[in-house]
Amino acid sequence: MVVSDSFFMRLALQEAWQYQLLTYPNPAVGAVVTGSSGEVLSVGAHKEAGKPHAEVLAIRDAYIRLTGDMSLAGCDDAELLHARLPELSKSLFHDKSIYVTLEPCNHTGQTPPCALLIERLGFGRVVIGSMDPNPLAAGGAARLENAGITVTKGIERAACDNLLLPFVRWQKGRFLFFKLAQSINGIIDGDTISCEASRRWVHAVREKIDRLVIGGETVRTDRPVLDCRLTGGQAPDVAIFTRHPDSIDRSIPLFAVPKRRVEFIDRLPEKGLVMIEGGAGTFEALKEEIDALVLFIAPFVKEGMGYNGGKNFDILHQRKSGEDMMLFLRGR
Amino acid sequence: MVVSDSFFMRLALQEAWQYQLLTYPNPAVGAVVTGSSGEVLSVGAHKEAGKPHAEVLAIRDAYIRLTGDMSLAGCDDAELLHARLPELSKSLFHDKSIYVTLEPCNHTGQTPPCALLIERLGFGRVVIGSMDPNPLAAGGAARLENAGITVTKGIERAACDNLLLPFVRWQKGRFLFFKLAQSINGIIDGDTISCEASRRWVHAVREKIDRLVIGGETVRTDRPVLDCRLTGGQAPDVAIFTRHPDSIDRSIPLFAVPKRRVEFIDRLPEKGLVMIEGGAGTFEALKEEIDALVLFIAPFVKEGMGYNGGKNFDILHQRKSGEDMMLFLRGR
Numbered sequence: 001m002v003v004s005d006s007f008f009m010r011l012a013l014q015e016a017w018q019y020q021l022l023t024y025p026n027p028a029v030g031a032v033v034t035g036s037s038g039e040v041l042s043v044g045a046h047k048e049a050g051k052p053h054a055e056v057l058a059i060r061d062a063y064i065r066l067t068g069d070m071s072l073a074g075c076d077d078a079e080l081l082h083a084r085l086p087e088l089s090k091s092l093f094h095d096k097s098i099y100v101t102l103e104p105c106n107h108t109g110q111t112p113p114c115a116l117l118i119e120r121l122g123f124g125r126v127v128i129g130s131m132d133p134n135p136l137a138a139g140g141a142a143r144l145e146n147a148g149i150t151v152t153k154g155i156e157r158a159a160c161d162n163l164l165l166p167f168v169r170w171q172k173g174r175f176l177f178f179k180l181a182q183s184i185n186g187i188i189d190g191d192t193i194s195c196e197a198s199r200r201w202v203h204a205v206r207e208k209i210d211r212l213v214i215g216g217e218t219v220r221t222d223r224p225v226l227d228c229r230l231t232g233g234q235a236p237d238v239a240i241f242t243r244h245p246d247s248i249d250r251s252i253p254l255f256a257v258p259k260r261r262v263e264f265i266d267r268l269p270e271k272g273l274v275m276i277e278g279g280a281g282t283f284e285a286l287k288e289e290i291d292a293l294v295l296f297i298a299p300f301v302k303e304g305m306g307y308n309g310g311k312n313f314d315i316l317h318q319r320k321s322g323e324d325m326m327l328f329l330r331g332r
Numbered sequence: 333m334v335v336s337d338s339f340f341m342r343l344a345l346q347e348a349w350q351y352q353l354l355t356y357p358n359p360a361v362g363a364v365v366t367g368s369s370g371e372v373l374s375v376g377a378h379k380e381a382g383k384p385h386a387e388v389l390a391i392r393d394a395y396i397r398l399t400g401d402m403s404l405a406g407c408d409d410a411e412l413l414h415a416r417l418p419e420l421s422k423s424l425f426h427d428k429s430i431y432v433t434l435e436p437c438n439h440t441g442q443t444p445p446c447a448l449l450i451e452r453l454g455f456g457r458v459v460i461g462s463m464d465p466n467p468l469a470a471g472g473a474a475r476l477e478n479a480g481i482t483v484t485k486g487i488e489r490a491a492c493d494n495l496l497l498p499f500v501r502w503q504k505g506r507f508l509f510f511k512l513a514q515s516i517n518g519i520i521d522g523d524t525i526s527c528e529a530s531r532r533w534v535h536a537v538r539e540k541i542d543r544l545v546i547g548g549e550t551v552r553t554d555r556p557v558l559d560c561r562l563t564g565g566q567a568p569d570v571a572i573f574t575r576h577p578d579s580i581d582r583s584i585p586l587f588a589v590p591k592r593r594v595e596f597i598d599r600l601p602e603k604g605l606v607m608i609e610g611g612a613g614t615f616e617a618l619k620e621e622i623d624a625l626v627l628f629i630a631p632f633v634k635e636g637m638g639y640n641g642g643k644n645f646d647i648l649h650q651r652k653s654g655e656d657m658m659l660f661l662r663g664r
Contacts, residue, residue: 003372037369040335184627184661185639186518287633295516297629299645299661301619306638307517313631318650318657325650325659329516329631 027167115140129160197322210272215282216242359499447472461492529654547610548574
């Protein structure tokens with residue numbers, strides 16, 4: 001293994017994937033700050049829209065590591081960090097590099113522009129994975145180059161573009177993914193399959209999505225609540241995918257969740273971030289329409305019902321999720 | 333993410349897992365050399381018995397990176413590296429650290445002792461994951477401490493012990509693992525399922541194992557050759573697990589592989605490194621006896637036959653294998 005630009009970019013990617021989808025409607029982004037000897041000073045990721053961007057968190061933590069000054073430790077007030085870091089850092093970052101999976105933003109959205117912060121700090125080098133596909137935010141690399149900073153583009157470009165895929169899709173209209181939990185051997189029915197860490201992720205994502213689509217058969221059989229009780233947030237609006245709304249028992253708990261709208265659909269929503277949960281029938285019916293499959297694999301073999309139907313994917317990301325595996329698969 | 337001893341040890345672990353089982357009868361071991369600022373100078377892993385240990389390869393590559401001297405580049409002659417590195421390095425490593433997943437060996441086996449090399453190079457610090465369970469090779473940490481080197485033990489100990497599990501088991505007698513290739517939804521029959529990179533790994537491991545156990549039903553149905561054509565080495569001896577040897581057609585290709593012994597068994601071999609390949613019936617029959625399941629998951633959903641039976645695992649390692657996922661699961 002050679003320690004190179006790709007190595008640092010892969011660290012940034014790995015961190016960014018931890019927050020994939022949770023940053024909606026922002027893109028998932030990761031950043032790494034390295035010192036003049038090539039040591040990793042910090043790794044950061046954008047965690048939630050309205051909170052600091054990846055670059056800002058990585059710079060904050062590099063500042064703390066280099067100076068020992070804890071006055072900004074844990075601070076996630078973007079305005080404050082953008083204002084204070086240049087005052088405090090002086091020439092601290094002149095011989096440092098920052099790796100970012102996505103071109104630093106160049107506009108004032110919910111937070112000030114990251115390209116401006118990096119310029120003010122006078123970083124020695126900026127290494128970028130993907131260029132910003134959003135014309136509103138783009139131009140960061142050009143700003144940095146104009147400021148005389150060495151900018152390298154396209155490191156781990158394909159992997160950075162993969163990280164950006166959901167963002168690109170929902171910006172164009174819709175990102176639609178199927179969430180499935182199974183045993184190793186593909187069994188999806190019976191008792192709860194995935195571990196608490198995996199279910200916690202599902203609940204966190206349910207807080208962010210525009211709509212949760214659930215198969216009618218799953219509603220009838222499992223009578224799920226589909227709330228966010230493990231994370232404490234507002235449960236999503238639910239769209240029950242069925243041609244037979246009258247067959248659904250309206251007294252089941254999912255209809256009783258406060259502030260939730262429930263509707264019956266026979267066509268998928270056309271906008272936003274949409275998650276589908278369901279069983280074999282729902283997968284078979286909707287598999288051609290999905291952008292991605294988020295798959296939790298629990299580490300046991302058991303008896304039960306599986307799912308099938310022909311469908312090819314590419315593995316964009318994999319990680320342990322508690323005791324389970326989590327795979328993020330792009331539909332082909 | 334905090335860059336710490338654990339971070340460097342996890343890098344060493346990740347590299348070591350690439351060669352898990354391929355180092356038989358030696359343990360899989362990884363090593364990382366870091367500089368005085370905490371920069372990663374090199375990452376190495378033991379690749380094959382008789383070849384240099386992880387520490388030696390990592391030190392070789394750190395030496396090259398630090399000096400630019402290419403005279404030892406690609407050299408995998410352990411004797412030569414042990415002799416030349418101390419002569420060439422002088423005080424180069426006095427302010428460097430080395431992270432090793434397993435206590436550096438302290439005896440002369442097929443190669444000289446790594447603890448002696450590290451002592452002669454005068455490393456500033458040695459960080460160890462697992463202590464050597466082999467009394468013959470142990471004592472490296474004590475030697476280094478006696479030489480005045482700072483030694484830290486037990487970093488990522490649980491993960492390092494997991495890496496060592498096959499070695500510990502085969503040292504006590506036998507490490508028995510089931511290899512399975514499936515689609516996401518658990519289908520194991522039909523055309524070739526795993527990608528070339530995955531099959532190449534299987535062929536590389538077939539060169540190392542003491543015995544390949546194959547289910548009688550798989551032999552009858554698939555008529556596999558079970559050779560190492562993708563890696564070019566000697567195909568393993570095969571033990572056909574069946575109570576009905578007379579039902580096996582001796583004219584199929586697996587009997588015609590040169591220098592191969594084929595036997596019929598109704599009990600598993602009791603010693604060495606044993607791989608089982610087979611289908612649902614073989615898994616069901618032998619699942620309680622296996623130490624581990626090495627699972628290749630190809631990224632598609634398809635129709636076909638699955639497997640089942642109750643069995644729990646822990647995920648010890650996961651990685652992309654070409655287009656597939658590879659999981660290394662310890663049986664509970």
